[in-house]
Amino acid sequence: MSARETMFTRIRARLPAGTAAQRAAAVDERLARHARNLVPARGAGDEAHRIGVFTAMMEAVGGTVETLDDVNDVPHAVAAYLRRGNLPAHVRRGVDPLLARLPWHRGGAIEVAEGRAEESDRASVTRAFAGVAESGTIIQISGPENPTTLNFLPEAHIVLLEASQLFGSYEEVWTKLRAAMGEGNMPRTVNMISGPSRTADIEQTIVRPAHGPKNMHVIIVRGS
Amino acid sequence: MPPDAPRVALFVTCLVDLFRPSVGFAAVKLLEDAGCRVEVPEAQTCCGQPAYNSGDKADARALARQVIAAFKGYDYVVAPSGSCGGMIIKHYPELFETGTAEQAAAQELAARTHELVSFLTRVMGVGKVEAQFPARATYHDSCSGLRELGVRDEPRQLLASVAGLSLREMTDSEVCCGFGGTFCVKYPGISDKMLEKKLKHVQATGADTLIAGDLGCLMNMAGKLKRQGSFVKARHVAEVLAGDYLTPPIAEAE
Amino acid sequence: MDMSGAAFPDNVSRALADGKLQYAMTETGPRFIQKRAKAREALPEFDQLRDQARDIKDHVLANLDVYLERYEARVRASGGQVHWAETPDQARAAILGICRKVKARLVTKGKSMISEEIDLNQHLAENGVTPVETDLGEYIIQLRNERPSHIIAPAVHLTRDQVEADFRKAHTHLDPNRDLTEIPSLVEEARAVLRQKYLAADVGVTGANFLIAETGTSIIVTNEGNGDLTQNLPRVHIVLASIEKIVPTLEDASTILRVLARSATGQDFSNYTTLSTGPRRAGDLDGPDEYHVVILDNGRVNVLGTEFQDMLRCIRCGACLNHCPVYNAIGGHAYGWVYPGPIGAVVTPALIGIENAPHLPNASTFCGRCEEVCPMRIPIPRMLRHWREKEFERHLQPAAMRWGLGLWAWVARRPALYRRATALAARILANQGHGAGRLASVPFASGWTQNRDLPAPQGKTFHQLWKERRR
Numbered sequence: 001m002s003a004r005e006t007m008f009t010r011i012r013a014r015l016p017a018g019t020a021a022q023r024a025a026a027v028d029e030r031l032a033r034h035a036r037n038l039v040p041a042r043g044a045g046d047e048a049h050r051i052g053v054f055t056a057m058m059e060a061v062g063g064t065v066e067t068l069d070d071v072n073d074v075p076h077a078v079a080a081y082l083r084r085g086n087l088p089a090h091v092r093r094g095v096d097p098l099l100a101r102l103p104w105h106r107g108g109a110i111e112v113a114e115g116r117a118e119e120s121d122r123a124s125v126t127r128a129f130a131g132v133a134e135s136g137t138i139i140q141i142s143g144p145e146n147p148t149t150l151n152f153l154p155e156a157h158i159v160l161l162e163a164s165q166l167f168g169s170y171e172e173v174w175t176k177l178r179a180a181m182g183e184g185n186m187p188r189t190v191n192m193i194s195g196p197s198r199t200a201d202i203e204q205t206i207v208r209p210a211h212g213p214k215n216m217h218v219i220i221v222r223g224s
Numbered sequence: 225m226p227p228d229a230p231r232v233a234l235f236v237t238c239l240v241d242l243f244r245p246s247v248g249f250a251a252v253k254l255l256e257d258a259g260c261r262v263e264v265p266e267a268q269t270c271c272g273q274p275a276y277n278s279g280d281k282a283d284a285r286a287l288a289r290q291v292i293a294a295f296k297g298y299d300y301v302v303a304p305s306g307s308c309g310g311m312i313i314k315h316y317p318e319l320f321e322t323g324t325a326e327q328a329a330a331q332e333l334a335a336r337t338h339e340l341v342s343f344l345t346r347v348m349g350v351g352k353v354e355a356q357f358p359a360r361a362t363y364h365d366s367c368s369g370l371r372e373l374g375v376r377d378e379p380r381q382l383l384a385s386v387a388g389l390s391l392r393e394m395t396d397s398e399v400c401c402g403f404g405g406t407f408c409v410k411y412p413g414i415s416d417k418m419l420e421k422k423l424k425h426v427q428a429t430g431a432d433t434l435i436a437g438d439l440g441c442l443m444n445m446a447g448k449l450k451r452q453g454s455f456v457k458a459r460h461v462a463e464v465l466a467g468d469y470l471t472p473p474i475a476e477a478e
Numbered sequence: 479m480d481m482s483g484a485a486f487p488d489n490v491s492r493a494l495a496d497g498k499l500q501y502a503m504t505e506t507g508p509r510f511i512q513k514r515a516k517a518r519e520a521l522p523e524f525d526q527l528r529d530q531a532r533d534i535k536d537h538v539l540a541n542l543d544v545y546l547e548r549y550e551a552r553v554r555a556s557g558g559q560v561h562w563a564e565t566p567d568q569a570r571a572a573i574l575g576i577c578r579k580v581k582a583r584l585v586t587k588g589k590s591m592i593s594e595e596i597d598l599n600q601h602l603a604e605n606g607v608t609p610v611e612t613d614l615g616e617y618i619i620q621l622r623n624e625r626p627s628h629i630i631a632p633a634v635h636l637t638r639d640q641v642e643a644d645f646r647k648a649h650t651h652l653d654p655n656r657d658l659t660e661i662p663s664l665v666e667e668a669r670a671v672l673r674q675k676y677l678a679a680d681v682g683v684t685g686a687n688f689l690i691a692e693t694g695t696s697i698i699v700t701n702e703g704n705g706d707l708t709q710n711l712p713r714v715h716i717v718l719a720s721i722e723k724i725v726p727t728l729e730d731a732s733t734i735l736r737v738l739a740r741s742a743t744g745q746d747f748s749n750y751t752t753l754s755t756g757p758r759r760a761g762d763l764d765g766p767d768e769y770h771v772v773i774l775d776n777g778r779v780n781v782l783g784t785e786f787q788d789m790l791r792c793i794r795c796g797a798c799l800n801h802c803p804v805y806n807a808i809g810g811h812a813y814g815w816v817y818p819g820p821i822g823a824v825v826t827p828a829l830i831g832i833e834n835a836p837h838l839p840n841a842s843t844f845c846g847r848c849e850e851v852c853p854m855r856i857p858i859p860r861m862l863r864h865w866r867e868k869e870f871e872r873h874l875q876p877a878a879m880r881w882g883l884g885l886w887a888w889v890a891r892r893p894a895l896y897r898r899a900t901a902l903a904a905r906i907l908a909n910q911g912h913g914a915g916r917l918a919s920v921p922f923a924s925g926w927t928q929n930r931d932l933p934a935p936q937g938k939t940f941h942q943l944w945k946e947r948r949r
Binding site: 002003004006007008010011012014015020023024026027028030031034035036037038040041042057061094115116117119134135136137142143144147148149151152153169170171174177184185186187188189190191192193194195196197198199200201202203204205207209210211212213 | 662
């Protein structure tokens, strides 16, 4: 017998006999229904409330947030952020259509490269799949539009989040994800990111960054 | 005493019986002042917790049967200990098989058993005591009373009514003192480390009196305080609430 | 330090005498507690979420076979491979096999307690594959050739100067005159060293906090981002998980995630929660070409359906360690094996046998703080007691204790005899107190009197006095 077979045989021997079919039906029903459990009230509210909670939570963990009304102002905001952080005027982004059609020339001399993160990249721009107000969390999904390495390798991670995609809770994001991917399917990677990388492994002292970005800057665009 | 006064059986606890009867008499006074008729069943010895916590379920069960029989028929059973109270209330029903008459008897006993201070406040509606006790005190929450029975505010509420007594909270009042029954003799080094931390917090309050609701914890803490040469006196909450400042503190002589 | 689990008393003595350890535990212990309390206070639904989290895992354990099958099917559908391992040997062989197939020489590792359980690093190293831990705490203890002393803060037992010394010893390519006195400079150095490892690694091994049956997804939770660099940059990602990590749906994972970080570090949410499903997709510019999941049993199945089943709800948050006064007195290494603290005292006997860890369930005062803070509401004291029952049944406790207890219980079951015995004891001990109210030494009670006095009895028992008073 294979390890797999022995393991399943031994597990079944410890569960009530003769219930297999019934239990399988119950499990499949639960998986198909994927009902929500208790969702905390914290993130629920109108857009202004969600932006307020998101901003407070993100700032509390060392991230920064700014809010714009016009998506075309994003390149300028990115350029200004890089200048403030004393970073070179160079960003890496994926082939996300919204990011691709931004008027990057308005960012002045900012240089925009496409593709996955390279070791030498110091700043990246990604477009968030969604945001969650509850814990100040950005949700990124993998793909050529926003390669996963952009979330981790550069020292500054700049995220464009459309206010319409800022939800109160994780559960609302899963609903959006299922609509985009189909039931039971997932992108290769879903990154839920709440602030820049940190560690407290030496004497419980919080130090930023550990291995990931040192700075995380979220640009929320209203009315997009 | 009015004829409808509740009949309360005192579960003395083995430590109070052997080491500090004054706690038992303080409990009797408090119960009588609250309008209870107090009796002390003869056939009681120990609740069986040492056996239960050592994995000896058979002896624990035998002692539980003995307690269940000895305390049959009283309106309430009251113990000046959250630990013994917790044993009867939380653990006796677990000792017997589900659905048996024995478990029903254990549950019935559990339902009318209480730790002393919470009995006074919750059941008898006592909101204050008429007592004097000159002390700058701090209160240690014994683990079983606090976490098994939820006794936290009750002793503080009653202590606040004691004339001459001021209460100051210590850091980590809810952290174990290192007693733990047989634990303190099986692992004396760990126990002592826990005890040292506890007493540091006690001393930081500047209190002259350490109060708790369980004699086991108190003997542990008092024994170390005296070994350290500390002037802090250890007292059972019942003695303080009963205004018994004449009996020497735990581990001290007249 | 002896890792057999039976050497507990020696380990304890050493830990209590270790000044650096005691300093580290005293300085850092309380911080976890304050942070958790604050996070809990900020979320009114916290305790209700704990109830639901418990129910989710109970439901999974009651249907574990079906959930594992559904999970496996989803992993396969997304292009991943599942390897089943009953024993550490099988798990090690599966991982080494994958490494060999891709001719791996360097393996980066995210934090995984299960890899400790199967001694993966040693096995890889012995077979020509170099494992590098990338979680900062794990990296430090790997340099020291130690085990983690805490489930989520592996190096919590160390002070900064110890880490500095380790780095100076290991990073000989760096300027020996560099300044490493501050913690951020230590972190920066580790970041630079490990960055090169991520980029050079052939295989990344991570653990899993959860496996989602609905989607075939594994989840890791980190603050450092090390797990993500570990699993995104190499060609192969291996997830090492155990059977009880399954949750049904994304919604169920969300509920448990809400209590995980709050209980562990007091964060509302960890910095990086990463859901991985299968290997690189068409068009992807990054991500591994292969995605493997190794699912380990190692004794867990034996716990299903027994009085110990609740331990399988554990999500390894470490809250019970942080709140345990025994753990805070002795640190994690004294527990002798992989999992320290209260949950370790429950899990270790299940995985390596109670006869190999006879002290662990006994080294508890049953103070109940672990159960009070456990996000999954595991009744840890009750399970420790169940282990003591097993030890009692199997006569594994010291004979003196057994006999003493038996004699005491025999007397306690005879109230009249007990009355006479206690009256005698009260009188003798009171006399020996010599009017001091206490005894500095008592025969057969050195466990008590080595560190404290024994309060003397008042002279007569309560029952004697009660009788006299009623006369």
